[in-house]
Amino acid sequence: MLIRYVKSHVGHLLDSDGLDIYGKRIDVPALLRDGEHRHSKFGGMINAFECGSFQRVKLVGFTEYSFDDGKNWIKIPESHYLIGIRKRGEFYLVLFNGKPRTIAYTPKEPERFYNNVRYLT
Incomplete structure (x- = not known):
């Protein structure tokens, strides 16, 4: 299985072991509760029944994945x-019945302060 990851308009093609076309590991972001990202190395893909006790993360920045070595691509919505x-x-991508599971989210906007005043509501 191949997966595409895009960061700053530069794409990376990653295999199931977490390696790019040069044989190197790259950093991928995970979404935190406050909307920030935490980067760590991408370790590859793992089946859901093997990861019951590990911490779950929300991986962002992936755009497409393919089961047939790049012939047909399945797009991941924005x-x-x-x-x-x-x-x-x-970070490892969890496969449920051989497929990654996508979930929609709304990106959090940065909290804006005007005139250094925070209004209490």
Whole structure:
């Protein structure tokens, strides 16, 4: 299985072991509760029944995935994240019945202050 990850208009093609076409691991972001991102190395893909006790993460920045070595691509909609886990300091993509699961989210806007005043509501 191949998956595409895009960061700042530069795309990376990753295989199921988490390696790009040069054989290197790259950093991918996970979405935090406050809307920020935390980056860590991408470890690859793991089946759902193997990761019951690991911390779940929301992986963002992935655009497409393919089951047949890049012949047919399945697009991941914008504002969707993939379910992953954190294992030994690396992020892994969780596969449910051989497929990644996407979930929609609304990106949080940064909190804006005007005239250094925060209004209480």
